[in-house]
Amino acid sequence: MSLTEAVETPEGLRERLFKAGYIADEDLASLVWMGLTLERPLLIEGEAGVGKTxxxxxxxxxxxxxxxxxxxxxxxxxxxxxxxxxxSRQLLEIRLAEAGQGDKAALRENLFSEAFLLERPLLQAIRSPEPCVLLIDEIDRADEAFEAFLLEMLSEYQVTVPEIGTLTARSKPLVILTSNGTRDLSDALRRRCLFHYLDFPTLVREMQIVRTLVPEAASRLVEEAVTFVQRLRKEDLDKTPGVAETLDWVRVLFHLGHGELPVDPQSLVPTLAALLKTRNDRWQVTAERVGKLVDGPRIAQDVGVAGAMK
Known part of the structure; x- marks a missing residue:
């Protein structure tokens, strides 16, 4: 399937994303396809660690x-x-003109021209000669004033520079905004975007992700490790481990030579540095608690897994 054919359908785009190392569900693949088709920005919201970036x-x-x-x-x-x-370049040009090595009249006309403009990511994206992907990461951390400035770019794909005028897009980027939901975004910003809430993956999907990205790990290790992380996420933690943490933990266990989770929970405790990222979380997840999480229902008894794994 060619790239052109792939982006003509959500399923084709989903296959392209899979080959690029990202296992997207149907909703997310459809969102990206709609963004490309309608040339609209995407707003992806969700907890930290779910794969928004x-x-x-x-x-x-x-x-x-x-x-x-x-x-x-x-x-x-x-x-x-x-x-x-x-x-610095403007100052140099001024000094050269004062020393008689430049055209003072031309300098007055050109001092605030595109030749002296340093493009940052937003302007680079719309002035790029070829379409790009623009990631505006954690927009909820920026001020509301900056969010308001984005409205012109997201709706018209243009930027107004007072000294020059309006710079319009040479190509329209695929714009992806992510938000962890630390503050409410304005209705005006949301109206300009296609929206998707990205949640933690299901047990079956997370197993698929780990098997794809850590193919060297034994299947049993992947099943047991992912099930453990899924149960761990239900604990009262300061920071819930995301998919990236699951991948790191499985890699650690693989390099320690494990083909499955060890029977002794105490041996797992040092490896939890890959999953638990605050002092309080490390303190409360003791060896005893690890043992209880490991000894939960077997894989085939977990809801939805038995049928999905057949």
Whole structure:
């Protein structure tokens, strides 16, 4: 299947994402397909660790596009996100003109032109000669003022620079915004986006993800480790382990030579550094608690697994 054919259908795009190392469900693949078809930005919301950021990289690989990333944080402003002037070069041009080595009249006309403009991720994305994937990561961490600025770009794919005017898109990027839900996003931003809530994967799907990305691990180890993590997520933790943590833990267990979870829960405790990321979580998940989590219902007895694994 060619790339053109793949993006003509959600299922074809889903296959491309799978080959790029991302196992997307039907809803997520359809969302990306709709974003490409309608040229609309995507807003993907969900808990940390569910794979929101990874989808952007997978889309870039699947579509053969470059990936541009803007990491949002409190206090993010236009100079880091959109553009700033190359002040050192402008100053150099001014000094050359004063020394008689430049055209003063031309300098006045060109000092604030695109030649002196430093493009940051948002402007780079719309001025790219070829379509790219633009990841605006954790938009909920940015200020509401910055969120308001995004509205022009997300609806018109253009940026207004006061000294120059409006810079329109040379190509329209696939824009993916992620949010952990730490604050409410504006209705205006949400209206401009196609929305998807990405939850933690089901037991069967997480097993599939781990088998695909850690193929060297024994099937029994994958089944038991993923089941353990699924049960662990139901505990009262400060930070729930995500899929990336599951993958790290399975790799650790594989490199320790395990083909299944060891019988002694005490031997598992040191490896939990791959899953538990706060002092309180490490303190409360004791060897005794690990033993209880390991000794839960067997794989085939877990809801929905017996039939799915046949």
């Amino acid at each position: 990874a989808i952007a990289g997978a889309c870039a690989r699947a579509l053969g596009r470059p990936l541009l990333r803007l990491q949002c944080y409190e206090g993010l402003d236009l100079s880091q996100a959109v553009y700033e002037w190359n002040y």
